[in-house]
Amino acid sequence: MKTFLTTTALVALGLAGPALAEIKIGASLSATGPAAFLGDPELKTLELLVEELNAKGGINGEPVELIAYDDNGDPNKARTFATRLVEDDEVVAIIGGTTTGTTMSILSVAEEAEIPFISLAGAIDIIDPVKPFTFKTPHTDRMACQKIFEDMQKRGIASIGMISGTDGFGASMQAQCKSVVGDYGITIVADETYDPKDADMTAQLTKIKGTEGVQAVLNPGFGQGPSIVTRNYKQLAIDLPFYQSHGVASDGFIQLAGTDAAEGVRLPGTALLVADLLAEDDPQKPVVAAYKAAFEAKTGTPVGTFGGYAHDAFLIMTDAIARAGSAEPAAIRDAIEATSGLAGTTGIYTFSPEDHLGLDLSAFRMLEIKDGKWTLVE
Amino acid sequence: MSELLQFLLSGVTVGAVYALVALGFTIIYNASDVVNFAQGEFVMLGGMTTVFVHAAGAPLPLAVLAAIVLTAALGVAMNKLAIEPARGAPVVSLVIITIGASIFIRGAAQLIFDKQIHSFPAFSGDDPIRIMGATILPQSLWVIGGAVAVFIGLWLFFTRTLLGRAVLATSNNRLAAQLVGINTTFVMTLSFALSAGIGALAGVLVTPITLTSYDVGLGLALKGFAAAMLGGMGNPKGALVGGLALGLLEGLTAGYISSQYKDAAAFIVILAVLFFLPQGLFGRKSTDRV
Amino acid sequence: MRLTQKSATLLALAVIVALAPLFFPSSFYYRVGALIFVNGLAVTGIVILTGWAGQISLGHAGFAGIGAYACALAPVHLGLHPAGAVLLGAAISAVLAWLVGRPILRLKGYYLAVASLGMGILISMVLNNERDLTRGPDGIDVPDLGLRGALKAAGLDLSNGQFWYFFCGIALLLGAWLALNLFNSPTGRALRALHGSEIAARTVGIDVARLKLQAFVISAVYASVSGSLLALQNKFITPDVAGFMHSVEMVTMAVLGGVGSVAGAIFGAAVLTLLPQVLTVFAEYEQLVLGTVMVLVMIFLREGVVPSILRKIRGAGE
Known part of the structure; x- marks a missing residue:
């Protein structure tokens, strides 16, 4: 006033x-x-x-x-x-x-x-x-990569596979993740991509699954691509920790991927998604x-x-x-x-x-x- | 071994989607020599209408039926309003008209529906079927089955029924067809209804796999168009083989060469095929009239 | 004195470029004008290819992409002046068009459409995927042409918008002049004979394949230069410039305005460039309107807006 x-x-x-x-x-x-x-x-x-x-x-x-x-x-x-x-x-x-x-x-x-x-x-x-x-x-997107790698480090993960969308979002995050991954002592042993309009990513995931030493998989992307990747991940019964990016941080992602397939997926998100879980004194x-x-x-x-x-x-x-x-x-x-x-x-x-x-x-x-x-x- | 099988199954799943879209192109092309770039929008409408009718409370089978009927009606309307009046226009004008129609339908869909991504549950659940260490989703079988059923239906239609032959006759020579008593206007209406209906059916079958939104049409149309060209325009066998070949090519390229350039591999093969077989794999030979 | 169609077109264009700024409500319209001229240049190429030689391409944005990325990359990696990069881009486009054109121009109608579409998609895929060189889908900065600064030093101080308006306007005039000269040359006449009937043209001894290839190469150069001008003007470019929708846009502009005439095609470029600016209030309905316009014009004004209207005027006058 x-x-x-x-x-x-x-x-x-x-x-x-x-x-x-x-x-x-x-x-x-x-x-x-x-x-x-x-x-x-x-x-x-x-x-x-x-x-x-x-x-x-x-x-x-x-x-x-x-x-x-x-x-x-x-x-x-x-x-x-x-x-x-x-x-x-x-x-x-x-x-x-x-x-x-x-x-x-x-x-x-x-x-x-x-x-x-x-x-x-x-x-x-x-x-x-x-x-x-x-x-x-x-x-x-570099910060998203850092947050994810921090979490992987805590879980003792040292080598990962990546499957990225070829749209601007996916490609940019893929590049940023590759540039900071070394700081966390993690190596990327498989690096695949998909077109955002693709209908099936089991071929790429099969390749990652078959790569020696993969301990976790990271999927930078937004739109429907990550939902399909998540479903295919479950279809192939890949039993490794699975990380998505902030690009799919919305309830819509869980609906589209299906509760079953999305179970256990981790991603760096914002307070917005967990509004109910925030502490009462959280300033946000x-x-x-x-x-x-x-x-x-x-x-x-x-x-x-x-x-x-x-x-x-x-x-x-x-x-x-x-x-x-x-x-x-x-x-x-x-x-x-x-x-x-x-x-x-x-x-x-x-x-x-x-x-x-x-x-x-x-x-x-x-x-x-x-x-x-x-x-x-x- | 199980890797190769998985690449093949992935390719077949994607290929069946392309084949279903490509099959939709054949009828209209056969009846009128028009390649309908709005075919992808029919596929989109099939999926989106089902999603919204289902969400409004109708049971899934009813929603599917409504989607197919509505889309078929829209196909007829498109023929009456945009294609019939442009009879005899050069290819480039027809390309612009059908692209214009597709832009119009997409614009309307984003107003009537929304801009979010949607899906509905798979028909037979999400538990993958295992085949020698590789997996495929039951919905993929629905898509493959749908593509084969539509192919057989069309093949019977064009070779065994009078009406189907009338469609081919109209395509070969419209005037001659009229002279032998074929109601060519009806043939055109019918082919647009059928094409749009098949497109909508494709949209219904693939949505649980590919998900849908108001703008999925263009991407599907381009791939379906390429598949139809690869196989040879106007031939149901060409559409089926072309679609599956394109899908397998993508799956194997992604598996063994580079997922980044799998679409490139597909288009390079198409260019190569057209170079040696300018009418596609199973296309009709045509000669120029002077 | 009776003006030939060529001088009438060029004169009208020059007058419009020179006088239109007097009516601009704000300096923003220089930007719109410059875009119209850049698009006009690309569609002039389409007129030569589609209007005169009768060949379809749904992949010409690929050449625009080559022109644009030449301006982004050649100055940095080869030390070329941006103006030299425009020429380099045009040269690469011409060579590529020559190589690709020989096999694909044997195809007809829809088969040519899908082949050219494949070519365009391949180019845009390379621009998207070769991140180390092109920086991928997020786009890349383009160096300054430097001419505006030079003009300023010479005492002519133009705003960025004004400079690009007049620069692209002059480029379009030049492009239209060259195209119209071609139209009246023996090659131009042979091209039009080819459009009428390929077989007839062949029987009177025209080397059909060579002629189609020439038209393809020339139109590729037009698209490439238009891509270069867009990149230099925006000082930033993304692979969208080579996308399928941009190819469709070029053909649509040319066909709506009248693919047989340079003036018509440029008019088409003006209308479609203005449309999104006019429709901002109804942005939600933009696609509905665009689709409707495309269908209606093709049905009722088959030769395109300008030739159809000219014919009506002439018809009334006789």
Whole structure:
């Protein structure tokens, strides 16, 4: 309230730049196309949050307008829409980039126009090296690999097989896992891939199964691929620990793979999946519970990690605008970078000039599926 | 040994899926010389409609029936609205029309259904059947059985029934077919209904294995199309053999060479076959009219 | 003085490129314009291949992919200037088209369609899978062309959007000029004879196979250069540029506008490039609208929008 008063005073004096009338936030998401599985809940989340926020009076009393475009997962279209958001709609900030490809396209437009941009994609290249106006909410895929390898190390696993999707998500995580696996004294002895549209992966799994010394299997991927891999894993009765990635961290995965096949699968997930299991004093508990309830009530579909990324991006953005007391892009950027200890669904964000992701490994929780339910490991 | 067998079973499972999609192409092609790029959307509709009708409370068999009938009706509508009016258009226009129709159906499906991935339970459970150390899911047998049944049905239809011969006659020479008293408009309607119905049946059978969503059609259509071409367009035997060959090729390449380039191997073989047999393995020979 | 169709097309195009910016509501439209010109260049190639020589390709995005990745890779690995990389990409595309074209152009209709489709998919698969070189599906940065900076030093300061608008506009004009010259050359006439009837063309002594191959190679170069321009403009490229849907898009643009005429094809490129921008409010219905437009135009304006309308106008005038 105090900030609000100061801001109004400043605006009255004409010192705080343009008044906070209709704060325009832009978004370019892959609501259709090959990444629709991720982009669709992201868009619905943003729409839901804007509605909620405006019903509560907006930011510092000013309503937020969301201008969202569907880029079909096409990086070229994403660049066009980012240009449109900046030059035609004149937004003060951009959320989006469902995939790494679309993010890289939006990124260069946002950086050139000096508009703060929060990406929802995984690759580490987005924020490493740090670019002044670009931030992101999902953990990097490298962190997912590290979390998984940490867990494998604890279980005494030293050699593994990998089966990865050839889509951007799977391929990027496969590469990151291969680059950090040595740090954990683990070797990858079998390395297979599948096309995301494939109907059967028993051939690849048979090869992994027949490889000497495999102690566990890791499947980076998203969409239907990992569900089919999980079913085939059970079909072949492979009796080794099985790890999935955060790409399938949603109740939908258990349904599609089947409770039986999914039994014992471990993956690095977020607090969102285990909302009920969180300790009462867990700082993420209130925000996770509220988002889960609102999203599931509005869409009738279970929450997933990816919608959570959009939730956190919007939270960080609106929190920054409120603290900046201004809808000046440069002021918003500075405020985002100063975000500290902000609890989102994915983790607790603390940004700094050197760190535009603001999460560490503790944001990931190692989950295991038991009797069709997510449980916390350890 | 059991590894090889598993690669083969994997290949047969995938191949049967391609064969079912490819079989759908044959009828329309036989009746009208149109390759229907929307065939994959029929497969998608079969799966998605079943999922949603089933979710609305109908028992699975009823949902399956509803899906097949609705999709067949849509096939007829597509013929009346998009294909009949374009009679005589060049191949490239027909390609654009059927791709346009497929984009339209996909767009409608994402509005009517949703953008999530769905499935329904396998017909005979999920317990794998063991054969000499390798395994196959009962649902794969349903798909293989479906492909063989559709193949036999089509083969009988085209060779043993008057109606089937009428379809072939219409394809060979529409005017001559009309002159001998064949109702070519009815033949066209029938072939679209049959093709769409077979597509929907394929979608129903494969969904417990491949899962389904509003955008699975294109990928299936491309593979089915390639399989039909490999075998020779318009020949049910070609569709069956082409589909199985493509699936086995993928399974064996993934098993023995590189899973990354298994699709590449499939397309290289198709290019090679077309190079030596420009009409595919079992295709009709045709000569150009001047 | 009566304008020939060639000079009329080029003049109209030049006037549009030069004057359209006067009507832009915001600088964003330079971006849309530049995309239209890049797509226009690719479909001009399709006009030569499909409209004049009568051959289908559902794999031309593969050549766009080669042009695009040449610009991303050659400057880094071979030390080439990006402009040189455009030429290198075009050369690779031409050689590949020549090699692949010889066997597959013997095929007809749908068989050619599936063969070219296979070729396109193979190229996009290599771009996706050879991560060590192409960095895989997440895409790769493309170096700056450097021309905008040079112009600025010379006193002409254009914004990024303006620069690419005029640069691609000039490239399209050049491409259209070359295509229209080809149309009026003996080769162009032979091509059109081929489209009419291959057998008739052969009987009057036209080397059909060689001619088809020429059209295939030329159209591949157009696609490649368009891919290069897209990559340089976006300074970032992903394997999507070589994807099946991009191939379909090229053919659709050309056929909707009128695959027999350069002006028609460019018009088709403009319409389909604008469509997603116009439909953002109804983004959910975009696919429904696109599908409907494709079907309706093919049924009611079979030669494509521009030739059908021109015919009606001429018909009314006579």
